[in-house]
């Protein structure tokens with residue numbers, strides 16, 4: 001069965017999930033949503049997966065735009081995987097509704113908890129706790145691969161209705177401010193103008209002006225710039241100063257520097 005996995009990822013969790021799933025499924029192509037979004041998106045594989053990180057209890061804006069642009073999914077088996085740092089709330093319910101609006105049926109939706117990467121609130125969890133989550137991720141992939149191979153319908157995973165209702169308000173408020181929230185990023189005196197932030201930003205939202213990064217207000221809030229800065233010079237407001245950064249240990253910088261391969 002030919003499968004295409006479309007992913008969005010800032011720190012590698014969602015890309016790693018896509019890779020692990022591809023290893024199990026075989027005959028699978030992995031495509032970066034950020035590299036495909038500016039083109040016509042005509043899907044041809046019989047099985048399509050959409051894999052993304054949960055942002056503010058919902059979907060990254062770029063994934064919503066991707067679903068709106070996707071053509072040819074009406075007669076395909078479509079599933080989604082949301083990676084999250086603790087609570088996905090109803091992110092997959094949102095994916096279900098957005099697919100429906102585009103005439104696509106989301107047949108299955110899975111939540112995979114991974115290490116959190118929202119450094120403004122917390123720092124990277126210790127390696128042993130990360131490894132425990134990676135072990136659980138591998139087990140969950142093994143559980144869901146059979147469902148996907150059989151193109152089976154499976155309930156869209158979510159938290160309780162009350163939780164979803166409470167947190168949907170946060171998404172509505174937060175998502176309306178996401179693109180311009182990059183005004184909170186800044187580079188401290190450790191910045192050596194290496195330009196890795198420019199390279200790793202999946203939506204080309206950063207330019208170096210006089211050797212310092214400038215954010216251009218089309219941010220997706222993936223935090224790749226802050227997490228991958230080798231000098232740890234990029235900060236978000238003041239709370240990220242001195243906090244341990246997070247990147248998936250099996251994903252390299254080059255893996256996330258998006259190429260237009262669609």
Ligand SMILES: Cc1cc2nc3c(=O)[nH]c(=O)nc-3n(C[C@H](O)[C@H](O)[C@H](O)COP(=O)(O)O)c2cc1C
Pocket residue numbers: 008009010011012013014015052053054055056057058083084085086087088114115116117118221222223248
């Ligand atoms: C802006 C932002 C918002 C986030 N919001 C949530 C959230 O609401 N719930 C949650 O469980 N994790 C949240 N996270 C954590 C990520 O969903 C999680 O770490 C994810 O696996 C990162 O995937 P990636 O490495 O592919 O980018 C957030 C992360 C960021 C950067």
